[in-house]
Amino acid sequence: MKTYEEKTQSVIDRLRTERRKRSRRRRTAAACLSCLCIAAAAALSARYDSGVPADTPGGSDVSAWSAADSQSGAETYAVVTDSIVLPEGESAVMADMIGCLVYQGKVYTQGQAITGAEPGENSSFLGEYLGEAKGSLSEWSSQEEWTTEFASTYSGSVYTVSGYDPSFRLCIRQETAEGGEMLQLLENLDGIGLNTGADLFGNRLHLREGTTCVLGLSHQDWNDGRYDRLRALDGLSAEQWKTFLDALFDAPFVKLSGEEHPGFYQAETQGHLFLTQTDGTTVELRLFEGGYVGYPKMSWIFAQMPGETFDAVFAACQ
Amino acid sequence: MDDPGQASYRRFLEGDESALYELVERYNDGLVLYLCGFVNSLSVADELAEDAFVKLCLKRPRHRGLSSFKTWLYAIGRNLAIDYLRRAAREKHVPLHEASLAGSELLESRYLREERKIQVHRAMGRLKPEYRQTLWLLYFEEMSGKEAAKIMRRSVHAVEALAYRARRALREELHREGITDEDI
Known part of the structure; x- marks a missing residue:
């Protein structure tokens, strides 16, 4: 075992060696790169000029996908979720x-x-087999790797999920080292247009027909990871829940921002709902004061449904 | 909240090499013990931990501060361990249980300090790798379910379920040795 000093020195030595190698590689690559850039620019230009949407398989770069979404927008939406755009850099x-x-x-x-x-x-859960996920992506992947079909952070077989639109939900099936299996569900929230709650909670997640059980958790317990404290919502009748869902489906989606609402996510009073579905999946909703209902990974987009119906469910979570 | 790892890392990026020593001193042992839960070899885990530091310093990735520096470092280490296991499987090279008892004891006494924790850690060594990793993050590194889920690329639910099963398995292991620990 190396001492801390030895390990630090070893890291520094390896860094120096790597940097020297990279510097040599960069000089060699520079000449080739200039030619490639010209070719890539020409290809992209031709692609847009011809009106071919960039979200077809083999799309050229990630930032082009958001352009495709706005291009296809004959319909207008209350909000469009953020497209996943990679940071600039190597x-x-x-x-x-x-x-x-x-x-x-x-x-x-x-x-x-x-x-x-x-x-x-x-x-x-498994629908149609689509192909094999490559398990090729990591924090270090290049932009090019991100544009490859079936590029993924997991390896395994990709399937559609029974009962869900494949443009929204897919899954990767993996066999575990212990001889079992794991299905990793994946959702596309990448640049989708939403008007009301029904667009997500109805058309995509089928909450009205699928929910068999509703449990709540206070924000404190959620923060502490105390899922053993999940409980039925006290005093909430089936009729009230139905009214809540109706209002949620009708609620318009709104996009807030951290600048306008500092401390929004840090509010001490929040509610967390866990909706068990007939297929065994669970849908998690996060409730904020003011009638805002959030869905994981939607960051600043919420369905807004202020009123007594929301307040009753919100209070029952506390 | 102050994140000492992030502060040291920022100083390192600004050119202060002594900050790298701080990072190694603070995080190396825990990371090695965590990675050992994957690769079952202290020397491989030690090399992977070094690789994680090299990667961190060489690529200089942006740490956006949404998670702690430790969560970030462990996630990088985990990816390296998984890559290593994939390579080992391809090359039909199975990591061995090495006879590096002295090194292991040194790390345990340096990082875990308390005898009871060391006993628990040894019992954990007989559990499934997935259980070992979950228990390590939640109980030895005292991470939240959310942080562990981020590192393990699982949902918080899945981590909680794993932790439940892992605790039960650990309790059985400890009972087998005549140790009762209601805190586990």
């Missing part, structure tokens, strides 16, 4: 990167994971 290094899959030019991000002790235990 690689797409993101410290907080989450699991994802690239399929038909869209980035599907990590949702619920479903484990099974035996292979085939969760076969009811």
Whole structure:
């Protein structure tokens, strides 16, 4: 075992060696790169001029996907979720990167994971087989790697999920080292247009027909990871829940911002709902004062449904 | 909240090499023990931890501050360990249980300090890798379920479920050795 000093020195030595190598490589690559840039610019220009949407398989670069979404917008939406655009630079290094899959030019991000002790235990989830996820993406992947079909942070077989639109939800099936299996659900929230709650909670998640059980958690418990404290919502009748869902489906989506609402996510009073679905999946909703209902990974986009119906459910979570 | 790792890392990026020593001193042992839960070899885990520091310093990725520096470093280490295991599987090279007892004892006594924690850590070594990793992050590194989920690329739910099963398995291991620990 090296001492801390030895390890630090070893890291520094390796850094120096690597930097020297990279510097040599960069000089060699510079000449080639200038030619490539000209070719790439010409190809992109031709692609847009011809009106071919960039979200078809084999799309040329990630930032082009958001352009495609706005191009296809004959319909107008109350909000359009943020497209996943990579930071500029030599690689797409993101410290907080989450699991994802690239399929038909869209980035599907990590949702619920479903484990099974035996292979085939969760076969009811599996729809059509689409291909093999490469497990090729990491914090260090280049922009080019991100544009490859089935590029992903997980490896495994990609399927559609029974009962869900594949443009919204897919899954990757993996066998675990222990001989079981895991289905990683992935959701496409990449540059989608939304008007009312029905667009997400109805058309995509089917909450009205699918919900079998509603549990709540206070924000304090959620923050502490105390899922053992999930509980039925006291005093909330089935009729009230139905009214809540109706209002949620009708609620317009709004986009807030951190600048306008500083401390919004840090509010001490929030509510967390966990909706168990008939297929065994769980949908998590996050409630904020003012009638805002959020869905994981939608950051600053919320369905807004102020009123007594919201207040009753919000209070029941506390 | 202050994140000492982030502060040191920022200083390192500004050219202060002594800040790298601070990072190694603060995070190396925990990271090695965590990675050992994947690769089952202290020397491989030690090399992977060094690789994680090299990667961190060489690529100079942006740490956006949405998670702690430790969460970030462990996520990088985990990716390296998974890559290593993939390579090892391809090359039909199975990591061995090495006879590096002295090194392991040194790390345990330096990082875990308390005898009871060391006993628990050794019992954890007999659990499934997934259980070991979950328990390490939640109980030895005292991370929240959310932080552990971020590192393990699982949902918080999945981590909670894993932690539940892991605790049960650990308790059985400890009972087998005649140790009762209601805190586990």
